[in-house]
Amino acid sequence: MKNNEIKRLLRSEADNVQIPDVLTEIKKADLTEYKDIGTEIVSAHTPKISLRVKLLSGAAAVLLVILALIIVPSVSFDKKVYAEVALGAYTEFEITINKKEQVIDIKTSGDNAKKILENISYQKQPFDKTLTNLITACISEGYIISGEHITNRDIPIAVYCRYADGTARIRECIDEIVNSCCDKAQGE
Amino acid sequence: MRELREGNIDALDGIYELTSKGVYILAYSILKNAEKAKDVMQDTFLRAAANIGQYKPGTNPKAWISVIARNAAYREYNNAKRIVCQDFSEHIIDKNVNETMWTDNIILNDALQTLTAQEREIVSLFAAQGYKHREIAQIVGRPIGTIQWLYNRAVKKMRKNTETKKHEE
Structure with missing residues (x-):
């Protein structure tokens, strides 16, 4: 079964799903009990990188460059x-x-x-x-x-x-x- | 959403009609249980109605409700993991006996069983409900690349399962 076939099958099955009706129960319920949602939609996912991580990665990059400058010439001189x-x-x-x-x-x-x-x-x-x-x-x-x-x-x-x-x-x-x-x- | 915000509870009918199927499938995909999915669906709409003030006008209402549904489903999923059932009867009861899938299609059902809760969630959002990867990334709160990778991995698993079943037959 190909990817598209799986997707098509899932879509058609989803269209035919019988869902239970809970709307009448929702309308009767007391909404004050459900105030702890704390959810919001953000516009896009932007991973936050802390200053510490940035500094550490910068230091690691500088160290790598220095190591490369030391190792590469010595290896090439040896050969x-x-x-x-x-x-x-x-x-x-x-x-x-x-x-x-x-x-x-x-x-x-x-x-x-x-x-x-x-x-x-x-x-x-x-x-x-x-x-x-x-x-x-x-x-x-x-x-x-x-x-x-x-x-x-x-x-x-x-x-x-x-x-x-x-x-x-x-x-x-x-x-x-x-x-x-x-x-x-x-x-x- | 605006009417609901103004206190008209009947406005929930339209939102319910538009989103209930997606919420049910999402909850069912995570929990693998029809009763629990129904409870989560009820919980989702109650929370959405109670907290309509938190909805930002102009954003995707369907995605907002999906986030609430997802949070409710994972709350239930984690609670279920914590509960330890003790069975004092002499018979061994299969712990997976209550686990079902939202589809009656046997091939699809078997294939979905091979996935993790997170993979089932992404498959249901993308393939079954037609969300885009970008929207799923917003709902799930993860990068788009991770969502694409998880979806591809899930489909690969499903394809492998269906091919194995076909080969066995």
Whole structure:
């Protein structure tokens, strides 16, 4: 049954309703007993909002705007690529980092790289820590052979920083990490 | 209304003829009981006649009487909820046995039974009595949007009930 059919049926049924007659009884009754009506028709429903509610909602709106101004830029800065580091150690990793030198993402090529990456948590982690973990894993898997004849220069690493001052600094940091990892592996 | 205001009680005849059906259906819809609806109807016209001075000329007299009827019906509805009936007989009496609807149509009757008092009230005002949503909002004292939403929900419930009944048959 459609909405209109229900409405039509209700209307026709309402037209046929037999109502009891109470008019004669009303006319005989004493009206003084029925003076407590207190009812009037208002022209339209207008919800009244108190000043307190208005002030509170205004304060809440201002607070929301301030929060948005704080949160949104920090989130977007965290995701903004500051530098890209490509590490080629028989298998390849492309690491993107933000200005805080936290890892945004690591892209891999090949199943071997994927396998290594499975055991490393890198999202929002410090770049130096992540790189140390990666190189250590590569050494233990045999992709980098640490020995006297192998230095950090044998691992092809490319750094591209979007800001001119950053490339040399990152490169230096990578050199330190690679040296320390190789030394550590050699010692073991 | 003007004549009634001037003290001519016979002027109530015209108002009664114009509004009694609507008042009865509205009261019946809320209370689901013919006797109680009759009492509310009597109460409504007595209060309207006694308080005719409160009626603002130029406003809708039908809506004014509907508000009085609605208040009287809800007063009765709330009183009925407060009264606890104790039955000391061994037989279990169905508490819904006195509940009926203003229509004899079985399909409509069943469908109306599925609604709440407020939904039945709005359905009776809109579909049965032909009030507009704006007028119902004035009578009920709620925003038009709420009235439309309640009406749509009520019709949806009724439609679902009729379809289920049809499917069972």
